[in-house]
Amino acid sequence: MKNLSSAEVRQMFLDFFKSKGHSIEPSASLVPIDDPTLLWINSGVATVKKYFDGSVVPDNPRIANAQKSIRTNDIENVGLTARHQTMFEMLGNFSIGDYFKKEAIHFAWEFLTSSDWIGFDPKRLYVTVYPKDEEAKRIWREEIGLSSDHIVEIEDNFWDIGAGPSGPDTEIFYDRGQKFNNLAEDDPENYAGGENERYLEIWNLVFSEFNHKPDNTYEPLPSKNIDTGMGLERIVSVIQDTPTNYETDLFMPIIEEIEQISTQVKYGQKQETDISFRVIADHIRALAFAIADGALPSNEGRGYVLRRLLRRADMHGQKLHINQAFLYRLVATVGKIMNSYYPEVLQQQAFVEKVIKSEEERFYETINEGMAILDQLLAKEKNEQTKMISGSDIFKLYDTYGFPVELTEEIAEESGFGVDHTGFEREMEAQRQRARNARSKEQSMKLQSSLLTQIDVDSEYVGYSTLETKSTLALLLQNDKFVDDVNDGQAEVIFSQTPFYAEMGGQVADTGVIIDQTGEICATVRDVQKAPKGQYLHQIEVKKDLQKGQEYTLQVDKDRHNRIIKNHTATHLLHKALKEVLGSQSNQAGSLVAPDHLRFDFTHFGQITAEELQEMEKIVNEKIWQALPVTTIETDIDTAKNMGAMALFGEKYGHEVRVVNIADWSIELCGGNHVKSTEDIGIFKIISESGIGAGTRRIDAVTSKEAYQQFKEQENELAKAAEILKLPRISEVVAKTEQLQEQLQQMQKENEKLSSKMANQQxxxxxxxxxxxxxxxxxxxxxxxxxxxxxxxxxxxxxxxxxxxxxxxxxxxxxxxxxxxxxxxxxxxxxxxxxxxxxxxxxxxxxxxxxxxxxxxxxxxxxxxxxxxxxxxxxxxxx
CATH class of the missing domain: 3.10.310.40 (Diaminopimelate Epimerase; Chain A, domain 1)
Incomplete structure (x- = not known):
């Protein structure tokens, strides 16, 4: 076995699967994009499940990734056990209808045992299998050559999360040797797959071959898939021969930095303080990466998780005699450890530090309030002579003020009180159930359907150069069936060429009409979406007979399209202006480009002032008046990045990309439609700005005709005010209002004097x-x-x-x-x-x-x- 760093293990894994024909997908943001079922990205497969359910067909059916993930359902165990982390990395390889059990097992075995790769001794590897999975057992036994005593059948080896893809799995365990044998030889858990420290699970290979249907039956998937996951922290602990994940190079630099800050306590001295070191090291990793990915502390959702992690870490800091904000000082260390593959923390170091420090200082202002509440609880229980702190009170301290349960217990015991653990666990389970219920209406993974994935016709978008074209009807779909003709109702169609833009990147789809060879409108186009293989799927309302293979004229609603593209280019101008005014750390977090308005969501820590909004609006309008040329080029992704092109939130880019360049002032990767010159936009007006979530804000704006209407409405309001104030001109409204305000303040002062006089008389x-x-x-x-x-x-x-x-x-x-x-x-x-x-x-x-x-x-x-x-x-x- 080689002596490898964590960075080397990660890269070796990716290099291995790249050599096996896999495309390497970069780690996605911890904040899920367009997935309401997840609070965080919690596994490697979470970012590729769109391929598993068939909603998107990948360019390459073989995929591998190293994906940062967050899970907080077992936060109480972090620091107590050897393996629990809130943020962890999952190394995974996936096959979307390509290879299956044979190749997946051989790939795993080669990577783990070959001297060219990890080089584990095969004698130290054990596997578990699902008892009914005869094929997996045969491969392990006959092809890999494992003896029967290294193959353990376990009934639980079946991956199933309810409706959706499911199937048997096989797990690989590493025998860490007798020194980790914490159980007696005859203990029933002393085996690979049992609850012990000796046999450590390092890899799980899931063979996704069934659809678990809502009626609780199983049917074979149209396309069988492979989903594997190997925790980086775990395999590194084996390679570096450490007792827990925390002694690896992924955590020790953070722990050593904590020692420097504490000065009074060293890691490894006693179990109690070691737990605090581990909790802090774990939580600061999750905090730094989550904030770098756009999440911010708050009282709900993801923000609540971050606030809870930060307060829990700070409370453990107090156990190490650290009584001031300190977590922000660990951000640089976290960034340096992970920088070879995850540069985002160091790239946003100043911003991440600012957020954490501000939140810590706020917590230290409130921590005394929590301590005072605990003192009151103890005094109350003392008077009532119960000598027990209730579970609901413990939960309130834990949930509201971030007090770890063990700290409450310690203070209570010092005062001669017990704590109601059972009641606390009941409250915790109720909270978990509320969280589960909040997301239970959303299905985590869709049932796999083969209908749209079967489409193999070509479909080309020509809307960049024309809004009207003649094209052959290549496919007709009605009532979930392929048909040759339709004469009424709703249907979905694909043409060999189309000028209709499919909804993407925030820009809404084009609408328009389909005209037959006699010049009559035979259908209206209501919406356009991308099919799994990228074809342009038109949703239409049929007015007259349509036949597959016939030629039709496709005509986009030009007025609506032109209004959309004005708003789209204005969105790019606003994005750049926003960064100039607020700073580069403010990033796009979603957008909507519609014909009548534009909406721009962005991350920002703090409020937006009226002056900042005015400055943004001014910058955008100045760029419009300068009549800047808007050019687009198609190039490779590396060239685009070298040009300084900004990537838009949530977009997935291939090797070839489209770059929208506004006079070298705004350069963005974008597949949408735009005006040829900024002067085509006419005018830009911000309607509103508001907070829509933790650290996320929204600007609504209008351009052109809608902006004129907005100004006209405001002018009419001023005219009404002038009429009420009996003024000849609206320009006098402000001065008159100031005059009335002064009179009102004077009357209020006189009323105050009168009220005081009456009070004195009373x-x-x-x-x-x-x-x-x-x-x-x-x-x-x-x-x-x-x-x-x-x-x-x-x-x-x-x-x-x-x-x-x-x-x-x-x-x-x-x-x-x-x-x-x-x-x-x-x-x-x-x-x-x-x-x-x-x-x-x-x-x-x-x-x-x-x-x-x-x-x-x-x-x-x-x-x-x-x-x-x-x-x-x-x-x-x-x-």
Whole structure:
């Protein structure tokens, strides 16, 4: 066995399968594109399942990749076990209807055992198989030459996720030797496939050969596929002979950097702190890569996962005596480890560090609040003498404040309390079920259909040069059947040539008509989509007989098409302007180019100011007025990248690409349609800007006719305002509005003075009514003031005049109750606190509140309870 680095293992895997005729697909973003079934890309197959279900036919049926992935369903085990990670790399090779079991098994064996590749000793390899998979057993036994004691039959070796492709699998295990034998020789788990540390699973080969149908039956797939997965971290731990994944070169540089930051704790000293090192090293990898791929911390979805990982890592940092933001300092180390294959972290290092540091600082501001809540829980349980922290309370600390369960347990035990693990697990399972239910309506992988994949006719797009052409009808499809003619209803058709653009890259499809040889319209084109093999599939409404093999005239709706291309070119201008104003770290996250508007989604950490929007709009319009030429060329992908062409979000590019160049100012890879000069756009207007998710924002804009209409509507609104203000010209609206605003502010000041005067007059009467509770003097009264601010003004007067020991005031405002309590310094020394008093009386008005020992306030939605609250204040002081 060779001594290899993780980077060498990854590259060796890809080189091996490239030598076997596989196309190497780059690792996709951790954030899924057009896949609502996944929160994260969680496996190598997740990025190629479009090939498995037949919705897209790959250029090469043999594919291999190294895919970064995230799974968080077992986050509690990260750091505790040798193998659990949130982010990991899956090495995979896939066959889409090409080779099957024989080749897949031989490829795996050659890669693992050949001296030209990994070079494992074959005697240390074991395999598991599905008991009914006689073919796999035969290949392992007769062709590979494994003895029966190295082949283990396991009933669970059948890959099935419900409806969709499924089939038996075979797993490959490495015998790590006697030193890892943590079980007795006669332990029933002491075998390849059992729960032990000696036999480590390193590769799983799935033979996808059945469709699992919704009625729970299985039928053979039209096209049998291979899906394999080998965890890089696992195989590297075997090659580098480390006890866990964390001692490999994928994690140790991060752990060593954590040691430098901690200064007080070293890795390997004791199990408890080793867990914290591992958790931090694991979580910072996931954070750095996810943020580099466009995800940002928030309170929901992917952002919630990131916030939870960050807070969990920071809490473990405290166990290592790190009491300040530090995770951001590890980003560069993560980037350097992975840079040979994943340059994105170092390319966006400054941005990733900024996001993590900002989130850490925010967490440290709130962590004291979480500790205070835990202190309150302990005090409450102590008073109730239960000596047990409930599962729901533990979950709240864990879920809301990021407190690890073990930290809650440690603090509780130090105070002599137990923790309700069972209740906590019940809450966790309920959360997992909510997450599963949120995605259960979406099918993870579609049933494989052979109908569209059978289409083998040619279809050429000619819409770059013409919007009307004569073309032969090559294929007709109606009611999921191939037919020779149709005369009504809806159908799908493919022509040998078409000027109709298929929806792609955010640009909507063209519409138009199909005309027969007599000049009559025989169908309208409602939509155009790409078939699995790339043909242009027109969805049509049939008006008159259409026959396969006949020639027709295809005519695109020119007005609609021209409006679309104006918006598409404007989208490119906006993309470039956005980067100039906000910075290069803002990347496109989706777009829609329609005839009446354009929509541009992008990643951005923070808010967008009105000035920034105005600057973007100004830049785009300046480029329009400069009448810049818009040129397109077709070239290879490497040349395009050397030109500085930007790739659009979610697009998959082949070797040959189309580059749209706007006077060398904006250069993008794009297969869409565009104007010939920016002046054709006319004018550009941003309608709105908003946040649509964690770290993702959206700009809606219009051009040309729609932009004119937008300006005209705004002009009409100003004209209405001028009419209301009785002004002769709309140019006077702003000055008049400012004048009225000043008058309003002056009147508000006068009202404030009047209200204060009335409050002072009330104070004279209220402060005379002093009551007693034991040896305490207090005032409890309802007053007629407008808000809490005036209650505080009365409390200030009470304090200055030293009228009584305690003050309780209430008022009704806008259908709600406001309460205020104040306590003199001498009375506080006796143990009476305003915060305690407000908590006692606030429930009477169906509210809550808090504050300092000397002053506290509360709000409630039941003003009818004010009198009861004032009475309760007296009873509380008596007690």
């Amino acid at each position: 104070a004279v009467n209220v402060f005379k009514d002093i009551k007693y509770a034991g040896n305490l003097s207090y005032i409890a009264a309802q007053v007629n003031v407008k808000d809490m601010n005036q209650l505080r003004q009365l409390a200030d007067q009470w304090k200055q005049q030293n009228i009584s020991d305690v003050l309780v005031l209430a008022t009704e405002s806008n259908g709600k109750a406001n309460l205020l309590t104040a306590v003199s310094k001498e009375t506080i020394d006796k143990g009476i606190k305003a915060g305690d008093l407000i908590k006692a009386i606030a429930p009477k008005v169906s509210g809550g509140g808090g504050g300092r020992p000397d002053m506290a306030q509360a709000g409630g939605k039941n003003p009818d309870g004010i009198s009861q609250a004032l009475e309760e204040a007296g009873r509380w002081l008596e007690n």
